Structures are given as C-alpha cells and as structure tokens.
Amino acid sequence: AQSVTQPDIHITVSEGASLELRCNYSYGATPYLFWYVQSPGQGLQLLLKYFSGDTLVQGIKGFEAEFKRSQSSFNLRKPSVHWSDAAEYFCAVGRPINTNAGKSTFGDGTTLTVKP
C-alpha cells in the first residue's frame, strides 16, 4: 500500500531564511510525486510534480524539490521564504495510468509559519 510521511508537523522560519520540508513515501513502483500548498479555508494548489527524468524539479513561487529514490524522499525547498509562503504544505504520491489519474495518497501536512 502506498503511504506518505511528513515528519514535521509544524515549522517556523524567519522571512528571508531558507526552507526545507521533508517528505518520505512508500510506493511499490516508480512513483509520481507532488507537492501542494493550502492556504487557510481554501483548496489545494499544485506547487510542483515529478514524473521522471531530472530529479530536481522546479515549481511555482520559487519552490523546488529533489527526488531521491535511494532515500524514498521528495523534499521541498525554497532559498528565501516570503511572509506569503505561510500555509500548509502537503506531499502526495500516485501513479496515474490512463483511468487511474485522480488517485493520490497525501501526507498529513506541514504547517509553515513565517516570522517577520
């Protein structure tokens, strides 16, 4: 069965500091990996995705993530955090094949607080 673990429930960083959010997954095949962001009271927005190829992927809002198969990890990073990045971040794993497109397994999220 597929699963996602986000070890950090809550992270606080100062504005302008770097950020790394951890994600570990368990999946029986080559995974499709995603990071989503959720602002309070809103739905989730896709930040970036990894399907294959270059293991360092770039996303929106200056985020990037690195896929490490040997560590079953897909950590999210940003070099310099802005106050508007404060939100909840979810890592997800799936293997969309034809009609299986919508099925993803999510971690429980990491809440990011940004200090001025």
Add this chain to the structure above:
Amino acid sequence: ETGVTQSPTHLIKTRGQQVTLRCSSQSGHNTVSWYQQALGQGPQFIFQYYREEENGRGNFPPRFSGLQFPNYSSELNVNALELDDSALYLCASSRSTGELFFGEGSRLTVL
C-alpha cells in the same frame, strides 16, 4: 480555462440526515475525484469517476456515493450522516497526467 467550483461552501446537518455536494470540473478534464479532509489531516481519497463510472474507491463505506455527469460535473452523496463525517470535502479534476486541480471545498458540519 475555468477552474473547479464546488457548492455549497458551508453547510450544517444533523446526525442521520443526507447531504449532496456538487462539483463542476475544470474544462477539458475527464476525471473527477473526491477527498475528505478532517481537521489537521491530509486529504483522504473517497472515490474517483472517469467517463461517468466509479473506477476507484478508498476506505469509505457505501453510504458515500457519487455521480459524474456527461459534462464531467459531479456529485458526492452521503447518507445517514455521522458526527465523524464533519470535514472539508474537496473535489479535484484531472487529466491522465495525474496532477489534481482542486476546488475550494465544501465545509460540512454534522451536529
């Protein structure tokens, strides 16, 4: 390109009642899935519809059911509501590439 829209945004029901939540998919997306997000947790997969057929289901009882219509809009129905059904219900549409496009959700409170 229109986004995913859900209605209603908030609703309150009592235990034992039934509820219908609606979702209009993003243009060009043929797959819709529903997720339940309890407070402090990540979204949990309920089920998915492709070409009006349910083609995947998570660990949810049969009182959770759905429909997808020819225009790819969708409904989630929950019968015999329980207190633990209180959650944010998220609809997401997708193409075969798998990234999900979420609506802003319907917040259900069961009293």
